[in-house]
Amino acid sequence: MILIPCPWCGPRNVSEFRYADEAKVRPDPNATTPERWRTYLYMRDNPAGWTTEKWFHRAGCRRYFTLERDTVSNAVRAAEASREV
Amino acid sequence: MRSATVQTRMPMRLGPQPGEVIDRHRPFTFTWNGERYPAFAGDTIISALAASGERVFSRSFKYHRPRGLLTASFLDPGCVVQVNDEPNVRGSHRRVEPGMIVSAQNAWPSLRFDAKSVNRFLGRFLPPGFYYKTFIKPQRLWPAYEKVLQRFAAGGRTFPDSPHGYYDKRYAHPDIVVAGGGPAGMAAAVAAAEAGARVILVEEEYELGGHLRWGSEDELGALRELRDEVARTPGIEVLTNSVVNGRYDGNWVAILQRNLPHVEERLIKARAKVLVVAPGLIERPYVFRGNDLPGVILSTAARRLINLFAVKPGERAVVLTANADGDAAVADLERAGVEVARVEDARRGGDIIGARGRNGVRMVECGDGSRVECDLLVTATGWTAPTSLLNMAGDRPVYNPTAARFFPSRPSDDVLATGGISGDGSLDELLAHARATGQEAARRALKVGSALRAGVPRRVDVEEPPDMPPIEIPELPVVEHPELFQGRTDGIVDFSEDISSKDIVAAAKEGYDSVELMKRYTTATMGPTQGKLETVNAVAILARATGKTIEETGTTVWRPPYAPITLGALAGRNFEPVRYSPMQPWHERHGANPMVAGAWIRPEHYGDPESEARNVRENVGLIDVTPLGKLDLRGPDVPKLLNLLYVNQWNTLEVGKVRYGVMCAEDGVVLDDGVTGRLGPEHYLMTTTTSGAATVWEWIESWLQTEHPDWQVHVTPVTDAYASINIAGPKSRELLLRVAGDVDLSPEAFPYMNVRTGTVAGVEGCFMWRIGFTGELSYEVHVPAAYGLYVWEKLMDRGADLGVKPFGIQAQRILRLEKGHLIVGQDTDGLTGAYSAGLSWAIKLYKEDFIGKPELSWQSECDNSFQLVGLQPHDGSVVPPEASQIVEGENEIAGRITSSCMSPTLGRSICLGFVAPHLAEPGTSVTVLLPNGERTTARVMEYLAHFDPKGERQRG
Ligand SMILES: [Zn+2]
8 A cells, every 4th residue: 555645744545545537737618629628538648657646635634636656666756846845 | 201191192292392382281182073182282283183193184185185294384285174163274373272173174075085085096187277178168067067166176164154253453553564583583673673663573473483493402592582682672562373464565564463362363554664574484395206195294394393392293204305404304303213214315316206105105215216114204305485575575586596496686675585585594694684684674664764754744843863874784695405396206296286297297288388377277386375385396397397497487476465364354343434313313213214325324214105295295294304415615705616516607696595506527417416505795505415425525625726726715514513404394384483583484584595594492503494305385404413303303392283294215205206306316327417407497508617518518509318307107006116218119228217106195106217309398108118028108297397397385
């Protein structure tokens, strides 16, 4: 079981969290096309390697945050934006 | 001192041994296959039986050959027995207890006369891949095959009536877990604890000490010293009869603990900062003709029997030795009074060609062809490094021909190895390696601890100790050992699965020439010993058959669990939280039939749901709707949030008003619905479905936190903070008037779809809203939870003359179906778009943005999906069950019934259902296929509501 570094609570067991999808940008709902919108809804990059994900600390602070995870090794680190802060 | 009576009853029991673990002051008896046997406390089941001269403990899996003890350890493949109602007990590990009832498994009708031993002569019909080849076709015979195979399968008996044992779980956060409590494990644990680490030291056997326990005087002295050190060093938790069963990501270590009183097994989930793997070495059997006969044992088995249990393993022995442990076994045998008839020294060309006998060894053919009569053949032909836990951390062991065994190859940051698994050497060399490993483990663990603490946001910086330089771990020497796997004859490789060297060669010839393919095809290494005894031999034989080296062939990957674990331990104690409303005691006193609704227990009905429903239409009823999801929303931006979440318009909701809202997901599918009211300028109360309460809260937070962090909205779940009571029926206003305090309930002052805050039955701070899920005049009252039961009882009391009665979920479902109100999740599913569910009136596409807007605007342009409609069977006595299909022509699906019931108000059956667009016109007749195959017809209605479609009753 991997440890997830919650930016608010510190490292906790992954069982306290819910995976909340790949981090991605919601298209402008008033200017989108069916193709672009459905890509946003249904398509995932799912790379072998580092990927940026949203996680929800369900059994903790109940904050959503982004996290980088290596899907091959399961190594995790704070998302780039948070790391710079 | 020998006692004459005991000696006669335990003919193979020796006099006291310096390291024995039995307590001769505590003799008792137990039962083996229906007969009573003597034992001492501390004996294993098998050591006690061996002391009485028993030699056969099971029949082999495939050929039903007699099997005796081989390793005298947990792994002993021929010593799996039934104990009381527990099957598959490791008899060479489990301590025998007074009165234990032990029997042999896989030996029908008896151990001595085994009906299935005919398999021995049928051996040529059970080649590798037998199961695959023989039973593939025809498939219709599979059930028959299964019956036959079951009779031949190994395994004990289970008893469905056995009482449940108590199993438990524990979460632990040590700095270091040391797997293995031999000399290296003990030394590493002590060194780590002295360096400031908190250590859990795990040993599979009942005592710490490993091979020192059956060693020389000097080794016993070293053992006493090490045990003393472990005992007096603070920070070491010792778990014996426990095993590290797996290592997972982030050094999540599963420890199976079996030594707790009154707990069958406990699973410890330990987050170790560093795992030290020190399991020692497992002695490897030698492959030759007759190597599975009772009386053929490993040198470690002989030494365990003599030194730990004071059991003489035989009378006259031949020993094949290739190492110092084999030589020590010779000395032990001689000291125990066993006549050592021949020592074959493999380092000088000695070998064994075969062993013969019926139910045990009678004669051994030695390397030079000479034959020696004996009842015991002891082999010491090398070692297997149990690298499982290292494999689980990513290590791939590499074969070292000098030492004739595999070694770990990839060091890792958080898993270290020490002891025999890492190399050879004197005890002092091993202990030095282990101490350095323990110190280095502690250094790394403390560093990880600092990093973890640094990851926790805190107000004050904590001073962390400075990093220490790495500890140098000395290299252990590798001692030369002859490569001995298979002699000149064929024999058993996998004792659990009855796989011979011939089977592996045959598999290689058939093309199963990689180790992983051979394993799966022959099932070698897949039995109860899981490769710990047989993997290296199997690899070596495969390598020879394919003309490759052992290095090239490689080994199989060891995966968790290391040792068998019960399902009970995995499940642990059963925790199932249940939620009750504050009114539950009243419901129970009044005959409520409980119903599970998500995490809640709710009244399904109070005996007669149809009369409960009628009473709501005629008088007044109370329903406990506490499980409704309730969210308190505050802040200036709540209207923006509501506009985003719901498909309908929320800018215009005035203080004191409530509105029904529909939420969709981004794909335009209906997600949840409920009523939201505006209690104050910046204060709203949202209700959700009971099952959607948790999801909607997470959903709202997701939008607020990730898409609109600038919005000023605060969300608080208040589902359990308020008890919720719906007062429904034409007399509801009259009833509420009797208890309401400061709120004007007149229709002019408090109209339909309004909310008021005030006092109910003297309880301040209640919310009342006028809505109508049942279609009647009704008030939903949300009372601070602590007063819920009081207010409920007050309402029941004051409404007695009005005919007030409680009603349950079932009556509510009847009432809402009469009114055609859909239930999200019952009348909709994961594909139901909002237009399809008849909610077009609510969808405001002109809004700037809301969740699902693009999909809904495309749906509005071309909606050809099924439509939710009201349906009435032409035969009003027929209630088509929910999920009945609506069909056209030759059973082409054209819709389905989503809800149906007999309406007590209308005296006929009513339904909601989806129909294809061309059938949605009111008045259309559709065909409904009932589950029993019969058909009935139903009429599509003008409204979803079957009763009071204009909604006049609820507005009154
Ligand atoms: Zn958190």
